[in-house]
Amino acid sequence: MRTGIATVCLSGTLKEKMQACAIAGFDGIEIFEQDLVTSPLSPEEVRKMAADLGLGLDLYQPFRDFDGVTPDLLKANLKRAEAKFNLMERLGMDTILVCSNVATATIDDDHLxxxxxxxxAALAGDHGVKVAYEALAWGKYVNDYEHAYRLVEMVDHPNLGTCLDSFHILSRDWDTAPIENINAEKIFFVQVADAPKLSMDVLSWSRHYRVFPGEGQFELAKFMGHVVRAGYTGPVSLEVFNDVFRQSDVERTAVDAMRSLIWLEEQSAKWLASTALETGTAAGNGSASRRRYPMELATLPKVNEPAGFNFAEVKADDTAQLEKLLGQLGFEFEGRHRTKDVQLWTMGQARVIINEQAAQHAEPAIAALGFDVDSPVIASARAQQLKAPVVARKVQADEEVFQGISAPDSTEIFLCQGSPDGTAAWTHEFGEGLEHAGAGQTAVIDHVNLAQPWQHFDEAVLFYTSALALEPQPFAEVPSPSGLVRSQVMQTGNKAVRLVLNLAPAQQAEKARKTYQEHIAFAVDDLVATARGARDRGLEFLQIPANYYEDLDARFDLEPGFLATLKELNLLYDRDASGEFLHFYTATVGSVFFEMVERRGNYDGYGAPNAPVRHAVQYDSLHRV
Amino acid sequence: MRTGIATVCLSGTLKEKMQACAIAGFDGIEIFEQDLVTSPLSPEEVRKMAADLGLGLDLYQPFRDFDGVTPDLLKANLKRAEAKFNLMERLGMDTILVCSNVATATIDDDHLxxxxxxxxAALAGDHGVKVAYEALAWGKYVNDYEHAYRLVEMVDHPNLGTCLDSFHILSRDWDTAPIENINAEKIFFVQVADAPKLSMDVLSWSRHYRVFPGEGQFELAKFMGHVVRAGYTGPVSLEVFNDVFRQSDVERTAVDAMRSLIWLEEQSAKWLASTALETGTAAGNGSASRRRYPMELATLPKVNEPAGFNFAEVKADDTAQLEKLLGQLGFEFEGRHRTKDVQLWTMGQARVIINEQAAQHAEPAIAALGFDVDSPVIASARAQQLKAPVVARKVQADEEVFQGISAPDSTEIFLCQGSPDGTAAWTHEFGEGLEHAGAGQTAVIDHVNLAQPWQHFDEAVLFYTSALALEPQPFAEVPSPSGLVRSQVMQTGNKAVRLVLNLAPAQQAEKARKTYQEHIAFAVDDLVATARGARDRGLEFLQIPANYYEDLDARFDLEPGFLATLKELNLLYDRDASGEFLHFYTATVGSVFFEMVERRGNYDGYGAPNAPVRHAVQYDSLHRV
Structure with a gap:
């Protein structure tokens, strides 16, 4: 698959954009007219730079408001087009995007x-230019890709074809199956964009909220499957207007973009294989069914979803507070690593590493997460092919080699060899006899809550989806005293891994990194007993206001003794049709706190109705300090 | 008019919110349940604090999903209500908001x-509580205020009335005139919120984008006029869910909120007076028509829109660069002030003050703007009643006293005595014979472009609307290499004053204040001559790329000689149906640059199609340094 990206997706100057696209590995780019017009580079310099960088200049865009106009306007439009065709010659480009008219069309007549x-098309032919005509979702008269293609068929000129853009097609809920009926020679270009499903006017939605494939909710693999089945072999190019990407670091956004296409390529091949099986139109063999189409779709090393958390790692210059908190919660200190300045603490199968190798004065923070995967080497190869940055860790002979990658928020993600009994072999490096520590005990890491910088929230969703096979859940918004917190759960189908990605309000983000708190939650069988034990060991609980318990009683009509226990121990409570949820929080040290939870029945949430209480009390304690 | 505000409008803890509301001068507040539930203050402590602060506790809210339910659920809901009634007793509150059911209603039957x-209502009566039933715009069965009122009439109980919320009524485009048919005794509460007109689902619109009156596009004066005519005398209270306000400084937002109610009160009185005149239902005398209604509406000192800019002031520690730029543009140095370290530079009627009294190492920046008003004292009194912070300036005997207020972005705004010939009397303080400097000459300040911090953008719109009688125009978005720039023009009806408020992308805002550039634009009669003169004096123009002129030619088909002149002098060009626009920019010093413009015919814009070029070239020069 030939990969492409429109320069409008990225921040910076044309030169910065082109360099970033080359570094990220794109085959070609679309030049967005405004990026050229505002550039000090001459067309010849752009052409040379593209050649030097090994980037194809695949599409000049957009040419607007051409068709369905009065004769006078047509004449002016043709003159305007000719100027652009001349410019394209200097750029060495041969394809231009012409959008269906949104503004100046006054005549709704297909023949005209x-x-x-x-x-x-005739004028384009004289200049060796191919015109890719595209139906915009909000085109005045032409807003449906099949309509645009009918016009292309009516004209039947070698220099006129169509451009298919997933946003314009999927935002209008047009059926994508008829794409297969389009003559592949007439598909001059394919643009892809994903988007969250929003109910707003399609123009605003398109101009601000598009995201890269895998970061939204469109069925892009299906769209691409139909495109491949039609026989298209040209560029598959990202055209994503996004307010955040336009403000973010250009090189990083380009890598995120490239990752989305690599992932889309794999998903499209999967979709094709699965539908081939369903419909029996090909042999049951996936690769055989793929080989039937002219477009080659690369695939990635396959991984299954992680079986669980292997460990969580916290880091600090002075680790005393972390040790104290874990000890009070009931964790056991298992020992120090034989060569590194790290400690192992466990409760059942929940393993926490306290890393002492932090920078001077570094406050306690979450540093790394380990996940149990079938094959760390294969999972790491996949992540690297998805352009995840590799994290290097020193290892001594006969120590387990951790395969590490860096998540968009800089948390280190380690891909670890899981074991059926939930233990981890590397624990013996902390002392003899620890290989099976925690086997049979039920405490586990329930979920981890990570703060995401606003520039990398969508990137994080794609990262965990593509590299770790986590699935994004519908996102929520939680009120806090300093603004709404966007909360995106990513989890495995078996719920053994749950990550909560929180996007903090800008004020919090601006003030200081550490004021935004992250946490690790552990699940136990008997939360009341755990809380009692912790209280007896002197744990500083997050103090829940009395008003909360009155409201809880009004909402749930609880048994008085149970309510008194909750209140006595600062426990929070939630209930839904599937079960109950009890939890408590510790005070915060640095930017980290811990949560203990008990899930009763099939309760599947995180106590979301209690999150505002947590935020308010944490805010209050921060501001009192 | 009794003023109120819901605690959900503001950031912080309940205590912080209450203090801010008291400081801003609200009569009362609505307690949003979650703010109480998450507070460490007991109900009794909240009650005492409100009494100490002189704040009424006017509404407890919200109570959700009560009506249209099965008998079992009704029983649970009544129990839940009773718990809240008991709580309200401890708070000393007597009115609760009950919203029409959005989630649990299963029976659509008005009788039920x-x-x-x-x-x-009966239960509420037992507890001395009044229930204000409100139709939510997205209520499952009840979403229309007239429907809610019909239910109140059917029940006909002294403890059941209705709550009118402008958002729920105006977002659905319900006719507001029938409000006058409601029995005022049955209107237990009135909530007001403004909003920009957005085409999105009403729930998201409501939860994220509400703004304070005067900051959006709803016809709130008319809404309030009908409420007043109905005979309502209770609180008029702000309920504004806004993502930005929730993150902003609580005291400042409370003042912005209070300003919006003071302004709304005046606008409502005006609307009543104007409709009384139109319909002849009252004497032609405005105050007589106001006195007909039980609600007293306070008014403000009246001001007309400013007649023009009086001056602009730039400030720096080292003013050499500013002096050089103004001199090169053709400004004349008129002299130094006789007692202050400031210089006066003029070109025709465009007056620029260079202030040398900046902090050490302070880079050049726009510091103040003067506006010609009919009466500076009255305009200042109005601004102060609208809670604009006063700016003090030292004056000597026989110097003009400037009435100054501080705009939300900290720019100092001075209200000056205008004169019919466009001169300014204070100029004699810079030298004898300058009183009439520039009379008859045509150069003027055309517009000023100010960068707005994202937290105070809406506040700025209301500030200039209410204190200076500027009118907001439809807002635009301009692409720049570091993101989209939101651009809001505020101008007078006669176009003599034009302010452009720009909201910079967050990345720019984060990097450094000074990377976001502001400018003053001057209009001249002959831009080409002005540019030639400036070039001859060695001015460093903002360099416009050659690609721009090619695109310009493709778009406008310009006369070759004219195009060559534009290119030679780095002039930008725009044209629309009403006229033409020529302009150029200087290089930037500190955070300031200057623009020279020529308006031909009735061209009324700012060369918006050229703004991306300006941003790109400025970005490029910043990044090259």
Missing amino acids: RAEQLAEL | RAEQLAEL
């Missing part, structure tokens, strides 16, 4: 439109 | 709803 497009 | 509301 076809005549005018035929004139454009 | 009325029966259930009657049960609630």
Whole structure:
């Protein structure tokens, strides 16, 4: 699959954008007109730079408001087009995107439109230019890709074809199956964009909220499957207008973009294989079914979803507070690593590593997470092919080699060899006889809550989806005293791994990194007993206001003794149709706190109704300090 | 008019919110339940604090999903209500907001709803509580205020009335005139919120984008006029869910909120007076028509829109660069002030003050703007009643006293005595014979472009609307290499004053204040001559890329000689149906640059199609340094 990206997706100057696209590994780019117009580079310099960088200049765009106009306007439009065709010659480009008219069209007549497009195609032919005509979702008269293709068929000129853009098609809920009926020679270009499903006007949605494939909710693998089945072999190029990407670091966004296409390529091949099986149109063999299409789809090393958390790692210059908290919660200190300055603490199968190798004065923070995977080497190879940055860790002979990658928020993610009994072999490095520590005990890491910088929230969703096979859940918003907190759960189908990605309000983010708190939650069988034990060991609980318990009683009509226990121990409570949830929080040290939870029945949430209480009390304690 | 605000409008803890509301001068507040539930203050402590602060506790809210339910659920809901009634007793509150059911209603039957509301009203009566029933715009069965009122009438119980919320009514485009048919005794509460007109689902619109009156596009004066005519005399209270306000400084947001109610009160009185005149239902005398209604509406000192800019002031520690730029542009140095370290530079009627009294190492920046008003004293009194912070300036005997206020972005705004010939009397303080400097010459300040911090963008719109009688125009978005720039023009009807408020992308805002550039634009009669003169004096123009002129030619088909002149002098060009616009920019010093413009015909814009070029070239020069 030939990969491409429109320069409008990225921040910076044209030069910065082109360099970033080359570094990220794109085959080609679309030049967004405004990026050229505002550039000090001449067309010849752009052409040379692209050649030097090994980037194809695949599409010049957009040419707007051409068709369905009065004769006078047509004449002016053809003159305008000719100027652009001359410019393209200097750039060494051969394809231009012409969007269906949104503003100046006054005549709704397919024959007239076809005549005018035929004139454009003839002029384009004289300049060796191919015109890719695209139906915009909000086109005045032409807003449906099948309509645009009918016009292309009516004109029937070698220099006129169509451009398919997933946003314009999927935002309008057009059926994508008829793409297969399009003559592949007439598909001059394919643009892809994902988007969250929002109920707003399609123009605003398109101009601000598009995201890269895998970061939204569109069925892009299906769209691409139909495109591949049609026989298309040209560029598959990202055109994503996004307010955040336009403000973010250009090189990083380009890598995120490239990752999305690599992932989309794999998903499209999967979709094709699965539908081939379903419909029996090919042999049951996936690769055989793929080989039937002219477009080659690369795949990635396969991984299953992680079986669980292997460990969580916290880090500090002075680790005393972390040790104290874990000890009070009931964790056991298992020992120090034989060569590194790290400690192992466990409760059942929940393993926490306290890393003492932090920078001077570094406050306690979450540093790394380990996940149990079938094959760390294969999972790591996949992540690297998805352009995840590798994390290097020193290892001594006969120590387990951790395969590490860096998540968008810089948390280190380690891909570890899981074991059926939930133990971890590397624990013996902390002392003899620890290989099976925790076997049979039920405490586990329930979920981890990580703060995400606003520039990398969408990137994080794609990272965990593509590299770790986690599935994004519908996102929630939680009120806090300093603003709404966007909360995105990513989890495995078996719920053994749950990550909560929180996007903090800008004020919090600006103030200081550490004011935004992250946490690790552990699940136990008997939360009341755990809380009692912790209280007896002197744990500083997050103090829950009395008003909360009154409201709880009004909402749930609880048994008085139970309510008194909750209140006595600062426990929070939630209930839904599937079960109950009890939990408590510790005070915060540095930017970390811990949570203990008990899930009763099939309760599947995180006590979301209690989150505002947590935020308010934490805010209050921060501001009192 | 009794003023109120819901605690959910503001950031912080309940205590912080209450203090801010008292400081801003609100009569009362609505307690949003979650703010109480998450507070460490007991109900009794909240009650005492409110009494100490002189704040009424006017509404407890919200109570959700009561009506239209099955008998079992009704029983649970009544129990839940009773717990809240008991709580309200401890708080010393007597009114609760009950929203129409959005989630649990299963029976769409007015008789059943009325029966259930009657049960609630009876229970409320036992506790001395008044229930204000409100139709939410997205209520499952009840989403229209007239429907809610019909239910109140059916129940006909002294403890059941209705709550009117401008958002729920205006977002659905319900006609507001029938409000006058509601029995005022049955209107227990009125909530007001403004909003920009957005085409998105009403729930998201409501939860994220509400703004304070005067900051959006709803016809709130008309809404309030009908409420006043109905005979309502209770609190008029802000309920504004806004993502930005929730993150902003609580005291400042409370003042912004209070300003919006003071302004709304005046606008409502005006609307009543104007409709009384139109319909002849009252004497032509405004105050007589106001006195007909039980609610007293305070008014403000009246001001007309400013007649023009009086001056602009730039400030720096080292002013050499500013002096050089102004001199090169053709400004004349008129002299130094006789007692202050400031210089006066003029070109025609465009007056620029260079202030040398900046902090050490302070880079050049826009510091102040002066506006010609009919009466500086009255305009200042109005601004102060609108809670604009006063700016003090030292004056000597026989110097003009400047009435100054501070805009939300800290720019100092001075209200100056205008004169019919466009001169300024204070100029004699810079030298004899300068009183009439520039009379008859045509150069003027055309517009000023100010960067707004994201937390105070909406506040700025209300500030200039209410204190200076500027009118907000539809806002635009301009692409720049570091993100989209939101651009809000505020201007007078006669176009003599034009302010452009720009909201910079967050990345720019984070990096450094000074990377976001502001400018002053001057209009001249002959831009080409001005540019030639400036070039001859060695001005460093903002360098416009050659690609721009090619695109310009493709778009406008310009006369070759004219195009060559534009290119030679780095001039930008725009044209629309009403006229033409020529302009150029200087290089930037500190955070300031200057623009020279020529308006031909009735061209009324700012060369918006050229703004991306300006941003790109400025970005490029910043990044090259």
